Amino acid sequence: MSDATVAIVEVGPRDGFQSIGPLIPTDRKIAVVNALYAAGVRRMEATSFVSPSALPQLADAEEVLAAAQALAGLDAQVLVPTARHAERASVAGAKHIAFVLSVSERHNRGNVRRSPMESVQEYRAVIGSLATGMKIRLNVATAFDCPHEGRIPIADVMTLLDRLVPIEPEAEIALCDTTGRVTPDRVEALFGAVIARYPQVRAWAFHAHDTYGLGAANVLAAWKAGVSIFDAAIAGLGGCPFAPGATGNVATEDLAWMFEGMGVRTGIDVHRLASVAEEAATIPGAQVGGRVRDALRARACRIEAVT
Amino acid sequence: MSDATVAIVEVGPRDGFQSIGPLIPTDRKIAVVNALYAAGVRRMEATSFVSPSALPQLADAEEVLAAAQALAGLDAQVLVPTARHAERASVAGAKHIAFVLSVSERHNRGNVRRSPMESVQEYRAVIGSLATGMKIRLNVATAFDCPHEGRIPIADVMTLLDRLVPIEPEAEIALCDTTGRVTPDRVEALFGAVIARYPQVRAWAFHAHDTYGLGAANVLAAWKAGVSIFDAAIAGLGGCPFAPGATGNVATEDLAWMFEGMGVRTGIDVHRLASVAEEAATIPGAQVGGRVRDALRARACRIEAVT
Numbered sequence: 001m002s003d004a005t006v007a008i009v010e011v012g013p014r015d016g017f018q019s020i021g022p023l024i025p026t027d028r029k030i031a032v033v034n035a036l037y038a039a040g041v042r043r044m045e046a047t048s049f050v051s052p053s054a055l056p057q058l059a060d061a062e063e064v065l066a067a068a069q070a071l072a073g074l075d076a077q078v079l080v081p082t083a084r085h086a087e088r089a090s091v092a093g094a095k096h097i098a099f100v101l102s103v104s105e106r107h108n109r110g111n112v113r114r115s116p117m118e119s120v121q122e123y124r125a126v127i128g129s130l131a132t133g134m135k136i137r138l139n140v141a142t143a144f145d146c147p148h149e150g151r152i153p154i155a156d157v158m159t160l161l162d163r164l165v166p167i168e169p170e171a172e173i174a175l176c177d178t179t180g181r182v183t184p185d186r187v188e189a190l191f192g193a194v195i196a197r198y199p200q201v202r203a204w205a206f207h208a209h210d211t212y213g214l215g216a217a218n219v220l221a222a223w224k225a226g227v228s229i230f231d232a233a234i235a236g237l238g239g240c241p242f243a244p245g246a247t248g249n250v251a252t253e254d255l256a257w258m259f260e261g262m263g264v265r266t267g268i269d270v271h272r273l274a275s276v277a278e279e280a281a282t283i284p285g286a287q288v289g290g291r292v293r294d295a296l297r298a299r300a301c302r303i304e305a306v307t
Numbered sequence: 308m309s310d311a312t313v314a315i316v317e318v319g320p321r322d323g324f325q326s327i328g329p330l331i332p333t334d335r336k337i338a339v340v341n342a343l344y345a346a347g348v349r350r351m352e353a354t355s356f357v358s359p360s361a362l363p364q365l366a367d368a369e370e371v372l373a374a375a376q377a378l379a380g381l382d383a384q385v386l387v388p389t390a391r392h393a394e395r396a397s398v399a400g401a402k403h404i405a406f407v408l409s410v411s412e413r414h415n416r417g418n419v420r421r422s423p424m425e426s427v428q429e430y431r432a433v434i435g436s437l438a439t440g441m442k443i444r445l446n447v448a449t450a451f452d453c454p455h456e457g458r459i460p461i462a463d464v465m466t467l468l469d470r471l472v473p474i475e476p477e478a479e480i481a482l483c484d485t486t487g488r489v490t491p492d493r494v495e496a497l498f499g500a501v502i503a504r505y506p507q508v509r510a511w512a513f514h515a516h517d518t519y520g521l522g523a524a525n526v527l528a529a530w531k532a533g534v535s536i537f538d539a540a541i542a543g544l545g546g547c548p549f550a551p552g553a554t555g556n557v558a559t560e561d562l563a564w565m566f567e568g569m570g571v572r573t574g575i576d577v578h579r580l581a582s583v584a585e586e587a588a589t590i591p592g593a594q595v596g597g598r599v600r601d602a603l604r605a606r607a608c609r610i611e612a613v614t
Binding site for chain 1 (some may be wrong): 487490491521524526528561569597602
């Protein structure tokens with residue numbers, strides 16, 4: 001056993017819930033947040049402040065954020081796409097803002113009706129208006145691959161980061177594999193390149209999807225490249241509701257299982273987390289993924305059958 | 308793109324089919340073998356010569372082997388646990404024998420009612436009786452972890468290999484993660500150790516299970532340690548029929564997707580292979596795994612929905 005640690009940022013309540021069609025009762029969301037915390041989760045993307053008409057599932061952002069903030073020692077970030085929504089989040093008491101933009105022009109326009117460079121200006125406005133002490137995370141979507149434009153060259157990511165990094169070097173920057181189509185070699189290459197080019201950046205994070213079964217392999221590649229902060233969603237929530245069978249984020253319980261198995265501490269109780277995953281998987285409309293949940297349940301059945 | 312290549316050994320017709328309860332008609336097995344070949348598969352564990360009363364699913368070993376041998380350029384290995392069954396395979400025309408034993412005493416006794424050291428003697432007998440030109444693969448099960456005994460120390464694997472390697476250095480040796488519980492660090496450590504200790508061994512292979520979602524990550528670790536031969540099963544077949552939800556071998560289409568995505572040639576047409584996986588997944592009693600099959604199907608649906 002080493003004394004190495006990684007931080008897992010649970011994004012199920014945001015990236016997971018937002019892709020679920022039927023509205024999840026706020027009480028149930030808060031129950032999941034509390035259960036995740038009880039299993040050892042200490043970082044979470046708790047919700048998103050976006051237009052409630054565009055994303056009715058997250059219209060209860062204020063309530064979910066308040067519940068998350070009530071948990072001692074939980075670092076609850078909230079996703080915002082514009083300065084206006086950052087202001088709403090701030091008024092609601094957010095202490096950690098995650099600003100999102102995409103490298104891909106078409107993906108960014110689809111999400112926020114702006115060019116990436118317009119989103120850079122929006123980010124500058126967000127940073128300029130932040131209250132003292134507010135933590136900032138920058139989520140760079142389609143950093144590897146875009147559903148519309150395909151493979152994103154490293155140079156395109158650099159062009160954007162050259163503008164973003166100087167605005168706030170204290171920001172933690174997450175590079176996101178939005179489609180799940182990146183392979184470990186490219187994860188390693190991009191993180192190697194950005195860590196070398198921007199030594200002033202406080203921390204890098206990786207947001208992996210498991211759509212093509214490479215979530216854990218890609219996380220491992222990022223970890224080997226020096227990253228130690230990883231987004232993941234309980235039960236692998238985050239699949240596209242219009243693409244049955246295509247799962248979403250890498251499952252939190254799978255990452256916790258992998259790292260704990262390697263002697264790298266996550267602070268998470270894997271078996272307890274697997275129970276939370278079982279519960280989250282029963283949310284109507286949930287597209288689930290990951291393997292550890294099934295494997296531990298099957299193992300428990302087998303042990304029961306033997307004894 | 309590099310000019311690197313890996314060999315994927317398709318074990319679905321053996322490890323996959325053997326774990327399926329309802330008897331698969333021999334014609335259907337042969338259709339899968341032919342379809343795998345058409346998708347570019349050139350190595351396969353086609354069947355196993357074992358006691359038909361112990362494993363009725365593989366009682367048609369002669370017929371399936373004959374069909375596989377009829378495919379030009381297909382290297383079809385057959386699994387055998389004893390000298391007697393190796394003789395049967397030889398009479399049936401096998402040109403490539405895969406002898407299996409376990410590092411774990413209890414697992415080996417469960418499989419072949421012998422101690423591992425008795426199986427070493429059996430292996431010696433097999434090698435002694437082989438016809439000239441017969442290729443040999445040695446499958447070392449529970450090389451990392453045993454369902455009964457848990458984590459297997461590297462020293463135990465070495466103790467066994469110290470006896471096995473001198474018997475036939477020309478054998479290709481596969482280290483098998485029978486339970487799927489190994490983590491990438493230990494895969495890298497064991498392969499690093501054996502490659503250094505036994506330079507005379509012609510080739511090493513890795514047999515991964517995806518039960519805990521680490522199949523691809525573990526394969527990647529083995530590849531980084533210098534291994535370039537990987538077992539995999541179409542559609543991730545090979546789950547335990549008594550443990551619903553616990554998937555089996557790493558899916559062939561997932562490995563082909565990963566390596567081809569990294570510019571490492573497998574000789575396999577991934578989209579064609581995914582179609583074979585769709586078909587194999589419909590075999591009654593099949594426990595399926597892997598992600599690429601679902602992801603490509605979902606993507607096809609989405610593209611269809613858009614156009």
